Amino acid sequence: MTAPARHLLSVSDLGREGIGEIMALADSFKEVSGRTIPKVPALRGKTVATLFFEASTRTRLSFEAAARRLSADVMSFAPSASSLEKGESLRDTVETIDAMGVDAMVVRHRSSGVPQRVTAWTSASVVNAGDGQHEHPTQALLDCYTIREALCDRHGGDPPSDFAGLRIGIVGDVAHSRVARSGVLAFSALGAEVVLVAPRTLLPPSLDSWPVKATADFDSVLPALDVVYLLRIQAERAGRVLLPGLDEYHARFGLTAERARHLQREALVMHPGPMIRGVEIAPEVADLPSSLVTRQVRNGVFVRSAVLFHLLGSGLGTERIRDGGGDA
Amino acid sequence: MAERERKLARPQGRVFAPRAQVMDADGVSRALRRIAHEVIERNHGLDQVVVVGLQTGGVPLATRLVRVLGEIEGTTVPLGTLDVAFYRDDIGLRPVLPEEVTDIPVDLTGATVVLVDDVVFTGRTVRAALDALADHGRARAIQLAVMVDRGHRELPIRPDYVGKNLPTRRDELVDVTLDGVTIGELVDERAAR
Numbered sequence: 001m002t003a004p005a006r007h008l009l010s011v012s013d014l015g016r017e018g019i020g021e022i023m024a025l026a027d028s029f030k031e032v033s034g035r036t037i038p039k040v041p042a043l044r045g046k047t048v049a050t051l052f053f054e055a056s057t058r059t060r061l062s063f064e065a066a067a068r069r070l071s072a073d074v075m076s077f078a079p080s081a082s083s084l085e086k087g088e089s090l091r092d093t094v095e096t097i098d099a100m101g102v103d104a105m106v107v108r109h110r111s112s113g114v115p116q117r118v119t120a121w122t123s124a125s126v127v128n129a130g131d132g133q134h135e136h137p138t139q140a141l142l143d144c145y146t147i148r149e150a151l152c153d154r155h156g157g158d159p160p161s162d163f164a165g166l167r168i169g170i171v172g173d174v175a176h177s178r179v180a181r182s183g184v185l186a187f188s189a190l191g192a193e194v195v196l197v198a199p200r201t202l203l204p205p206s207l208d209s210w211p212v213k214a215t216a217d218f219d220s221v222l223p224a225l226d227v228v229y230l231l232r233i234q235a236e237r238a239g240r241v242l243l244p245g246l247d248e249y250h251a252r253f254g255l256t257a258e259r260a261r262h263l264q265r266e267a268l269v270m271h272p273g274p275m276i277r278g279v280e281i282a283p284e285v286a287d288l289p290s291s292l293v294t295r296q297v298r299n300g301v302f303v304r305s306a307v308l309f310h311l312l313g314s315g316l317g318t319e320r321i322r323d324g325g326g327d328a
Numbered sequence: 329m330a331e332r333e334r335k336l337a338r339p340q341g342r343v344f345a346p347r348a349q350v351m352d353a354d355g356v357s358r359a360l361r362r363i364a365h366e367v368i369e370r371n372h373g374l375d376q377v378v379v380v381g382l383q384t385g386g387v388p389l390a391t392r393l394v395r396v397l398g399e400i401e402g403t404t405v406p407l408g409t410l411d412v413a414f415y416r417d418d419i420g421l422r423p424v425l426p427e428e429v430t431d432i433p434v435d436l437t438g439a440t441v442v443l444v445d446d447v448v449f450t451g452r453t454v455r456a457a458l459d460a461l462a463d464h465g466r467a468r469a470i471q472l473a474v475m476v477d478r479g480h481r482e483l484p485i486r487p488d489y490v491g492k493n494l495p496t497r498r499d500e501l502v503d504v505t506l507d508g509v510t511i512g513e514l515v516d517e518r519a520a521r
Binding site: 002024025027031032034036037038039040041042043070309312313315 | 337362370411413415416419420425426429431432435436460462463464465
């Protein structure tokens with residue numbers, strides 16, 4: 001049995017149809033979260049290991065909550081408490097955890113491509129939870145889900161199947177951002193128009209292969225945006241050399257109270273967190289009703305449950321059978 | 329009808345070929361009316377009764393049952409829907425995806441739930457449904473109503489209300505709609521043409 005979608009390393013593993021399936025599954029897990037007992041036995045007996053070689057409490061907790069909602073067992077690997085400090089190689093660590101019997105490994109690493117390498121060392125499904133400056137697919141999926149939910153709340157009826165006609169501005173340190181890379185892939189796969197807003201120093205050297213436009217003039221595109229997606233300024237990655245200063249950044253690329261007044265009335269404001277008030281966003285803007293930041297966090301659990309179930313439980317890629325009444 | 333045939337269709341080009349109609353629309357309607365009276369009799373009225381239809385085949389029947397119960401007793405019984413995909417015991421053995429929404433509008437603690445499905449066969453769907461219902465609260469009782477009991481049970485599960493007992497072969501299929509009950513089998517798409 002070879003299922004095509006055994007791993008989730010990049011948004012491009014899913015494509016438009018796969019993103020749609022994750023969105024529909026996430027709807028089911030959102031409904032589960034409202035129950036008296038917000039948990040289903042779908043992955044009982046499966047083990048999900050989180051391997052976070054780079055610290056990230058919120059993403060790890062989100063994945064672990066998502067796995068527990070499915071009744072999976074969770075193993076958590078943190079390098080500070082491990083043999084990496086004693087000099088064990090990445091490969092040995094992965095093979096050791098694999099030998100304990102796990103069905104999925106959720107991997108975060110500061111180097112791009114590590115999750116891809118891990119697939120060669122384990123029979124488990126591998127989920128990329130952020131690798132270097134490459135991708136962070138579950139973040140992009142939860143962002144798509146959050147936008148879809150907000151559009152659905154606004155217009156009523158069934159959720160939209162794509163983002164055709166939607167203009168999404170991704171603002172900030174695009175060059176170093178795996179969130180931006182996965183976001184561009186996911187938003188454009190769903191038909192949205194993506195504009196990158198950043199100083200030249202924080203854009204990738206070439207945008208030729210990206211289906212996007214780019215500008216350094218936030219104010220010129222602001223009134224036309226349906227979604228303003230603010231990236232975190234990653235001092236640890238961008239360093240000091242690429243930016244003249246955080247105050248100047250805030251003045252030119254931050255979502256200030258003044259800029260918020262020029263937003264469309266129904267524009268959505270998003271941020272992957274952790275949000276640094278006073279740099280990417282003015283404190284008072286972060287608390288506006290148009291800000292979806294807490295919804296993004298909540299939806300992260302539903303979407304990660306959907307991803308784990310998609311990989312471990314739904315049997316996609318084996319023959320596709322749905323229950324007809326007759327054989328129930 | 330076309331919609332249901334699509335859902336019953338197997339991916340390897342196998343389709344549902346109806347052989348004989350064993351109940352017509354009037355038959356289904358009369359059976360539901362009788363079941364409604366039995367529900368009222370068994371529960372001494374409709375106090376605390378909640379009707380839950382199993383996705384997808386049980387939902388139209390549950391909707392109709394609620395209407396008939398209302399006509400007889402003059403009250404509106406809460407109606408819920410349940411998709412049991414996440415509770416199935418064959419997850420990972422074959423593709424299982426939720427088809428439709430679960431929507432239980434009330435806390436089931438203390439309620440008498442009448443679970444409605446079109447066909448009871450192996451009993452595994454009902455087993456999954458019992459687990460799913462437990463996560464919505466501790467019901468006082470759960471009763472099972474089906475339009476067709478076709479036998480071949482693999483679990484100790486027995487319906488409380490049955491529209492029709494229909495002996496079948498294992499490889500046959502039973503299709504239930506408000507328009508009637510049809511028995512048939514899966515055939516190659518080419519043979520069906």
